[in-house]
Structure formats: C-alpha cells, structure tokens
Amino acid sequence: MSARDPRLTPARTDLAAESLRGQVSAPRYAAPRRMVVRAYAASLRRAPRRDAPLDTEALHGEAVDVYDMDDEGWAWGQLLADGYVGYLPADDLVDAGPAPTHRVIAPRTFIYPTPDIKAPPLGALPLAASVTAGADATAKAAAAGAAAARFTRLAQGNGQEGGYVYAAHLAPAAAAGGDHAAVAERLVGAPYLWGGRTSLGLDCSALVQLSLMAVGRACPRDSDMQAAGVGEALPVDALDQLTRGDLVFWRGHVGMMLDPRTLIHANGHHMQVAVEPLAGAMARIAAAGGGPATALRAVR
Known part of the structure; x- marks a missing residue:
C-alpha cells in the first residue's frame, strides 16, 4: 500500500474517517459531521494547541468534515475546499446549512x-x-x-x-473565468505569514490558491501539490515560454508571472507580497541556498 499524504488523510493513531475503513488501520472510525466556518477565518493547526504550527486557515463559509470534537474545544476534520486535515477551534464552526451562493x-x-x-x-x-x-x-x-x-x-x-x-x-459561487494574476496584484503589500490565507497575512502557495479560487478554479494548498497538478507542465528550462498567470516553483516556494519577465510572490525576503523581476528573484533565491527553479506550470 502506498504511503498517504498526512496533510490530506483524515487518519491519526486513534481514529480515522469511516471512508478509510479497510485502507487505514485504526482503533475506531467515524462518519463525518458536515460543518461550516462561521469565523471570518479559522486557524487550522497541526495539533490541538494554540501554540501548534499554523498549517493553513479555513475561510468563512467553507465546509469542513469533522470527525472528532474534544473536551478542550478542538475539532479535528478535513477542509472540503482543498482536502487539508487538522485541528480547528470548535467555536469557529457551525453545522452546515444551505449551500453558499x-x-x-x-x-x-x-x-x-x-x-x-x-x-x-x-x-x-x-x-x-x-x-x-x-x-x-x-x-x-x-x-x-x-x-x-x-x-x-x-x-x-x-x-x-x-x-x-x-x-x-x-x-x-458557480461563476468561473477571469484574470487570476489581477487578483494576485490586488494583494501586493499584504504581509507574509506562514500558513496564512487572508490579506492580513498569507504565504506563497496561499497567494496562488486564493487567486485561482477567486476566478472559480480549484487549487491545492501547498506548493508541492500545485507543482504536481495545477495547469500544464512546461520544461523547467523554458523560461522564455512563460506568460501572465504562469507559475514558477522552487524547493518550497512558488511565484506567479505578471508578464514574461515579472514575478509576484509572497515571500520571506520582503515579508510581504511583492513584485520583482524574475531574473532578480531567481538569483537571490539561488544565492540564499534555495537552488534553481524546479518546475514551471502554464496556467492560462
């Protein structure tokens, strides 16, 4: 049996989703309770503690399949938008009602x-x-x-x-189409926050995900997932083929092209969403030990 990505698998040592029965070994299994986020944004953490790493944020109205609620006020579940699994404050959730419009x-x-x-x-x-x-x-x-x-x-x-x-x-909610790069441009200056997913703070892959979601396109959460499945792959040395909206990946990082030479990305160097020449970003990332670009994806 191939290893499952723990970020996307609702299974832990004591409990797993009922849908995984026969695929994942666990002492017990639970059916999901469909809930939605009532907070403007809810932190999804790696462990049921306020000081646990922030993996991502669930946004207002997003659906969550909850498999466990503990006595300390934590809900363990899976986000339907991108499949991410983790712990959210139970007070930030309510039972689902009508579908968003x-x-x-x-x-x-x-x-x-x-x-x-x-x-x-x-x-x-x-x-x-x-x-x-x-x-x-x-x-x-x-x-x-x-x-x-x-x-x-x-x-x-x-x-x-x-x-x-x-x-x-x-x-x-059902509308699709539009310039996802224009959405990213509206977030220039938003502060960088690892795991963040709003204009109050976001990371590199959240900038890409939110920009695509805003124009009705599904997108996974993390940069390695995006490099494996968003848009169409380009040869990694085909920098001359990049155009507006395309994605450039490094080890643990992603940016979006605004034109064939200009990159927008949320990054820890500027500590915000910034626009800069692709050539300059590539040189700086390589000099800092991040290596060369590892993948290019056409998203048009």
Whole structure:
C-alpha cells in the first residue's frame, strides 16, 4: 500500500474517517459531521494547541468534515475546499446549512448592518470567503432605492448573522473565468505569514490558491501539490515560454508571472507580497541556498 499524504488523510493513531475503513488501520472510525466556518477565518493547526504550527486557515463559509470534537474545544476534520486535515477551534464552526451562493472577490469586504457605507461595519470577510445571499435579496435592495441596490443582503444562519455586503465585491459561487494574476496584484503589500490565507497575512502557495479560487478554479494548498497538478507542465528550462498567470516553483516556494519577465510572490525576503523581476528573484533565491527553479506550470 502506498504511503498517504498526512496533510490530506483524515487518519491519526486513534481514529480515522469511516471512508478509510479497510485502507487505514485504526482503533475506531467515524462518519463525518458536515460543518461550516462561521469565523471570518479559522486557524487550522497541526495539533490541538494554540501554540501548534499554523498549517493553513479555513475561510468563512467553507465546509469542513469533522470527525472528532474534544473536551478542550478542538475539532479535528478535513477542509472540503482543498482536502487539508487538522485541528480547528470548535467555536469557529457551525453545522452546515444551505449551500453558499456567492464568494468574495475583493481582498477584504465589510459586512454592514444596513445598506449604507456610513454604518459601522459588523465585520470583514476575506478574499474567497463563501456567503449565502437572502432569498429576497435582490427585491429588497431594489425596493430600498438605488444606493441600497449596490449591496447584497446576506441570509441569516449557516454561521451568518445577516447584514449587507457591497455587491461588486461578490461573484456567484458557480461563476468561473477571469484574470487570476489581477487578483494576485490586488494583494501586493499584504504581509507574509506562514500558513496564512487572508490579506492580513498569507504565504506563497496561499497567494496562488486564493487567486485561482477567486476566478472559480480549484487549487491545492501547498506548493508541492500545485507543482504536481495545477495547469500544464512546461520544461523547467523554458523560461522564455512563460506568460501572465504562469507559475514558477522552487524547493518550497512558488511565484506567479505578471508578464514574461515579472514575478509576484509572497515571500520571506520582503515579508510581504511583492513584485520583482524574475531574473532578480531567481538569483537571490539561488544565492540564499534555495537552488534553481524546479518546475514551471502554464496556467492560462
């Protein structure tokens, strides 16, 4: 039996997902409890401790299959968006309700108590968060006048408390297409955070994942997974074939091309999302011991 990637396998020494019965040995198995993230972003950690490494973040409205809830307030489960497994604060989750109708396409957008930009916001949703619009959102907005029609009313439940979001910051959940490199550009200056997945802090592979998710394209979480399956492989020495939106990989790192010579990436050198010439980034990474580029992927 081939080894399973622990990042994507809901199995630990004492428990495994029921779907793995007969494939993974465990003292007991559990069926999933479908839940969703009600926090604006929930930390997914490698162990059920606040000081455990941050592996990734689950965004508002994302679905989670939960297999265990302990007495210390931790839920152990698997994110449906990218398959990542880990521990999340149980208070950040609620049982799933209606499927989301929209996703956030702005780096961050506010939720207002009324359809008025002067109202004190209730909170802020991150890029790629999922929300459910009220069934009568369009009719109510039209009835409220032209200014209110700029907003989408959110339904209550599924972790939402209602409120209004600027409609241009949302796209239908099923919509696909668009310039994923333009999404990445809107995150220039966002701070670098290992395991982060929002404009308040994100890492290199999260920048790629969020940019693709914002235009309706599925994408795995980590750079090695992306190098193995996103887009189409190019010869590793075919730098002259790179164009906007393509990906360049190093050992443990990924960046996206804005044009044939310019790279955007979240990185620990600048400690933020930065734009720089590809040639300069390659030289600096090699000088720091990161080696040459290991893979190129065309994503068009």
